Amino acid sequence: MHTILCPLCGSDSRTVLVRGSDLLHGVPGDFSVTRCSCGLVYINPQPDNDELQLYYPDHYLAHKELHGMTRFQRHRALKEFVLRWYYDYPLGGQLPPRWQRRLLRPLLWLLSLGTLKSAIPYHGAGGLLDVGCGNGGWLRGMQECGWTVQGVEIDENAARTANAAGVPTFCGTLPAARFPDQSFDVVRLHYVFEHLINPAEILTEIRRILKPDGVCYIRVPNIASCTYRWFKQYWYPLDVPRHVFHYTPDTFTRLARQNGLAVQRVRYYSPPSGFFVSLEFMRREGALPAWLRPVNGERAFWRNLWRPLGWLIDRAGQGDIVEFTLVSNAAR
Ligand SMILES: [Zn+2]
Structure with a gap:
């Protein structure tokens, strides 16, 4: 440390x-999550690289992989419909007429929430890089939609699985991959950036490998969320000691700007897991108030009760998870 x-x-x-x-x-151990006077939150003292390895149990990535592999295959016809009509993917030829797509937009938006929240709008037959791609399940789905895909993954087993599945994946860190300047139309880091001990370096690297009109999507937990304020050390996305940095829309935007990227859009997500897993942590540690004891996230009734509340929290800019759409500073 x-x-x-x-x-x-x-x-x-x-x-x-x-x-x-x-x-x-x-x-084992207790970890101090500190807040700098500028607002940035991080574990301090920080683990060294070797120590970080010990924080990830062997099953950590394997668990994530299995989920990713099967996700695109479910409800496939419906997903292709949403991709074509909502995200402008030219699947099977020309796009439907623009006026028809606009007319159906509210319905398509609802459908996209239920089926394909993690898809990205079409950017031509472009290059797509997923950093921390796991076994490449998501990238494989995007490859089928016409993207030229590339993965980066630090876990050897996961990278091997991705390569075997036809998703070219570099095993190591992003800077070690040494991609040429302006290689990608889209770069994506989902639930990865908060694990990185060198966030400034990674942002600079993304800026370098992104095409001038490219976009980058970074999704991280939001330490300014109301669920953090409710749960504190029991907050599921706190995930010490693996989440070494915690961002708010404000601190992330400033860090991105310092490293050549501008935040174009901010979106919030509050999946039921954020609330209910935190609640279970409290229960296990004997800290759950009596009036919350009947609440059980295993049951669909409670999860469904959460959804409209989560939606309202997201609209108020207080969601558990935040996704930033970034562009090069120069492109603005
Ligand atoms: Zn600071």
């Missing part, structure tokens, strides 16, 4: 926001 200076403002003045232990995989 070693203490670091804030990568956003260079300061070493910070206060402990919360102390937490690993409630998910039981890595």
Whole structure:
């Protein structure tokens, strides 16, 4: 472990926001999550690279993979319909007339929520890079939609599976892949950026490999969410010690700007898991208030009750998860 200076403002003045232990995989120890005077939140002291390896149990990625592989295959015809009509993918020839697509837009939006929230709009027959692609399940789906795909994955087993499935995947870190300048139309990091101990370096690298009109999607937990304020050390996405940095829309936007990228759009997501897993952590640690004890996230009734509330929280800009759409500073 070693203490670091804030990568956003260079300061070493910070206060402990919360102390937490690993409630998910039981890595021993207590970890201090600190907040810098500029607002950036991070574990400090930070683990070294070797220590980081120990925080990931062997089944960590394997678990994620299985999910990703099967996701695109379910309800495939419906998904292709949404891709074609809502995300402008020219599947099977020409797109439907524009006026028809506009007319159906509200319905298509609802359909996209239920089936393909993680899809990205079509950008021509472009290059798509997924950093932290796991076994490449999502990329394989996008490949079938016409993208030229590339993965980066630090886990050897997952990278091997991806390559075997026909998804070219570099095993290692993003800078180590040494992609040429302006290689990609789209770069995506889903639930990866909060794990990275060198966020500024990674943003600079994304800026370098992104085409001038390219976009980057980064999805991370939102430490400014109301669920964090409710749950604190029991908040599911806190995930110490694996989540080394925590962002808010404000701190992320400033960090991106410092490293050559501009935030074009901010979207929030509050899946039921954020609330209910946090609740289970509280229950397990004996910290659940009596009036919340009957609430059980295993049951569809409670999860369905959560959905409209989550939707309202997202509209209010307080969601659990935040996705940033980034473009090159120069493109603005
Ligand atoms: Zn700072």
